Amino acid sequence: MHGSNAPETQLLGYAGGRLDRVDHIRTNSDLLAQAFASPLARRVVLEGLEPVVEGGHLAMEPLPADAWIEHHVLLGVDEGQRPIFAELLADTPDNVMPSARSRSLVSEVPGHEAALYGTARSLLSWHARHRFCSVCGQRSAPAKAGWSRRCGSCEAEHFPRVDPVVIMLAEHRGRVLLGRQHGWPQGRYSALAGFVEPGETLEEAVAREIKEEAGVAVHSVRYVMSQPWPFPSSLMIACTALADDDALKIDETEIEHAFWCDAEGVRAAMDEEEGAPFLAPPPLAVAWHLLRHWLDGQVAGRTPSA
Amino acid sequence: MHGSNAPETQLLGYAGGRLDRVDHIRTNSDLLAQAFASPLARRVVLEGLEPVVEGGHLAMEPLPADAWIEHHVLLGVDEGQRPIFAELLADTPDNVMPSARSRSLVSEVPGHEAALYGTARSLLSWHARHRFCSVCGQRSAPAKAGWSRRCGSCEAEHFPRVDPVVIMLAEHRGRVLLGRQHGWPQGRYSALAGFVEPGETLEEAVAREIKEEAGVAVHSVRYVMSQPWPFPSSLMIACTALADDDALKIDETEIEHAFWCDAEGVRAAMDEEEGAPFLAPPPLAVAWHLLRHWLDGQVAGRTPSA
Known part of the structure; x- marks a missing residue:
């Protein structure tokens, strides 16, 4: 069932650093x-x-x-x-x-x-x-070899941000929920995503985002993998979840469109086939690997249909 | 094998919010x-x-x-x-x-x-x-019902921080690595922990922190659970990992001491027994739940010895 693009060799972008951070x-x-x-x-x-x-x-x-x-x-x-x-x-x-x-x-x-x-x-x-120091408004200066900034005025120390983002596939009866944002390339769909907010677990953030964007309630959130995404400094945390039902209520300020796609459609998109139901995210993105993970699970869990 | 403190009923602190964040x-x-x-x-x-x-x-x-x-x-x-x-x-x-x-x-x-x-x-x-705005140093003002701040001078928008932290148990031949920080209550030990840095996956952060703090190389990192920790705004991401060997090289600027503890020792500590080899973290902390998770896995995976 694997496509011709040798997916296992596709690198997850910006992951796999080898520096000793000393x-x-x-x-x-x-x-x-x-x-x-x-x-x-x-x-x-x-x-x-x-x-x-x-x-x-x-x-x-x-x-x-x-x-x-x-x-x-x-x-x-x-x-x-x-x-x-x-x-x-x-x-x-x-x-x-x-x-x-x-x-x-x-x-x-x-x-x-x-x-x-x-x-x-x-x-x-x-x-x-x-x-500038966010506490007092005075100029701050790099410290700790560039891993913090210190304010000479109020002495506050500030650390680089890492912004956790959940990115997730909701599944319902063998289909996954894909969405597209306004302004994306024509036909491009991907997993839904959003920033984790203060006061919630990853699992709660996954459920909130899918509910907000697509009106779908989910449970059984499972962590799959993570990726640093340097635009400017996100930590993408990829998950799957199970949807209670497949009725959609899309928040059009957040996403342009969403639909449920079956495994054959996902496979066709990942293999970049003509006539595929959507244009898959690029392999450097964790969304591609999340789709691959889901597809491999579908294949492993069933009698192959092809 | 479960202790008398009915651990399954212990709540994970600050998780489980029920507000619709609207x-x-x-x-x-x-x-x-x-x-x-x-x-x-x-x-x-x-x-x-x-x-x-x-x-x-x-x-x-x-x-x-x-x-x-x-x-x-x-x-x-x-x-x-x-x-x-x-x-x-x-x-x-x-x-x-x-x-x-x-x-x-x-x-x-x-x-x-x-x-x-x-x-x-x-x-x-x-x-x-x-x-104050970190871009230009002028005063900023709350926006979006308090979910952002906007600078009236340079128009930058700033969002609340959520700082991902990995907290993890390295395992080696049925024992887990526990450490204590300077200034903790006497006898208290817990899982090692540290902030995720820009440019690394969660799995890479886990491996880096254990290597930095205890000199131990690990592989097979597995996500267990997460917790919002409002001091001031961390997202605790709890994991397990397998250690290559049990030789320790402790960074004493980061931790005061570390040791490998077997399942019986962890059980005694979680049950708050006299003579337990350490004082466990409180149940509100994700570290307690991570220890519980590890212990349950040990019990499930073996013939009970008691």
Whole structure:
């Protein structure tokens, strides 16, 4: 039943980082200075927030002699013992949403290099939008090798955001609920998704989002997998759930349309067949892997129909 | 094998909220004004960030005639169709960490009321520490019924934080790894834990934290359950993992001590027996439930030894 696109080899984008994050160096100014001064040290080459690819790898460069340690984040140490840095942005980026270059990177460089880029992108986006202390309004400055910011005025310490997002497939009698947002490419459908709010479990967030967006009550939420999504700094948490019934009541401010799709339709879309009922999300997205997971479960749980 | 404390009835603290969060009202100023003006509307009674209990319930009061809608968060609508609000703090709290009152609340009121309190506490803490725009340093103001803040100067919109934390039991040959932090009550041990960082999956965060804190490499990470933890706004994500070996190399800046504990020791601690090898975390914490989950799996997977 598996399609021709060899799905098991599709990489989950921005996951699979291999850097040792060397937490102990972040808070030790001597060790940090040593890492920065090391002839092995490299920094990620970026154009604003965008990656640069050279010879099938994420471009890296030695640290210039006039580089300031205070303007760099220590991402970690790689398998070749090279300390890897990224330079903070001087300007605030106009847009922290996914760009064509940041997406295509995933298929152009090894997976762990895309993960390294994603980490840099999330941290740089966060610094750029947190130059001021949210407690007192004064300027803050990077601290802990770029893993926090400290306010010199009120002494508050601020940490990079990681925003948990639930992304989920509700299932009802062998069909899954797919939705599309306004402005997506024609025919594209995916799993529903939304930010986890304060005061709820993941399971409660899954149920709330499906109810809000599609009017469907669910139970039996199961965690499947997770993915860092650096636009700007989400943690995608992929789940399945069982729906009580299949009546839809769509919130059109949130999504444009939703429908229940059977396994054959999902398979056709994942295999990019002509006439498939929808255009699947790209393999770099966790939604693709969640659909694959669901489809594999359908196949494993039944007598094959083909 | 189950202890005498009827563990299945122990509530997970701050989870199990029952409010309809009425997302559609947050962005509709007419509906919001109606909810605020409703004779059914109530607000949570707080002393600073601390809860007040009356007759076994979280104290609520009608909205005073002179209350300002701009100073309130709409938490949601309860099962009695009452819109439930919380008033933003005028001052910045000194301490957003767990207090005795906020902990004892969990055993004093129904679980869903402790969840409602937790949601309020997280949101109020966030507003109190985000009065200024982190992009430009100017004052921001609450928007969307308290579910965001908007900067009138640069127009940036800011959303409440939810900080994902992994909390996990590494297992090796029938024993689990327990650690204690500096300053904990004497004898207290729990699962290791740490914040998820930008650029990593949950599974990668689990492996990194156990490696950092205890020097142990793990694989086969499995999600167990989650919990909102309102001090100030964490999302606890509880997992198990299998350790490659049991040699420990403890980072004493992070934890004071760690050891491997067998099922009998965990059982004795959960049952609060004299002579138990450690003092278990309280049942309101997800760590207690994670230990229970592991212990139940041990019992189910073996011939009982007692």
